[in-house]
Amino acid sequence: MSIPLYNSATEAATPHPPPHHAIAAVQRCRAAFSQGAANGGKNRTLADQAYREAMPDFTDRASLQDFICCVIRGMNLRVFGQKEGSRLITGARHALSALPPESVLSSEE
Incomplete structure (x- = not known):
């Protein structure tokens, strides 16, 4: 039995894809951004606002x-x-750290 060896070079070269739910969330935000840009012409404010409003809530x-x-x-x-x-990232990471560990969440379900 061989044990795979990992180092920082192989881990960096092997990207970990985001979960499917994250891809869907980013696609929703991107679609809202594109729609806002289309509705506002060259007005970035509408596109930026649409992107922000499409972002997921903290649930x-x-x-x-x-x-x-x-x-x-x-x-x-x-x-x-x-x-x-x-x-925003720092705030979300603090919120993540305030949640119970995943193993506790999954055992209660």
């Missing part, structure tokens, strides 16, 4: 993870500046 661990993914994508689209995006 559980998965929605917090989705929120973080949407903020990161929003930073790429320049919906959020670096300072605002960093604050």
Whole structure:
């Protein structure tokens, strides 16, 4: 039996895809952004507002993870500046850390 060896180079070269729910959340935000851009012409304000309104609410661990993914994508689209995006991610990470561990959540269901 061989034991796979991992180092930082192989882990960095092997990306871990986001969960399907995160992909769907980012796609919803991106679609809202595109729709806002189409409705507003060159007015970025409508597109940015549509993106923000499409972001997931904080209801559980998965929605917090989705929120973080949407903020990161929003930073790429320049919906959020670096300072605002960093604050949003920090807030979501604090909310995640306040939740009970996943093993506790899954055993109660």
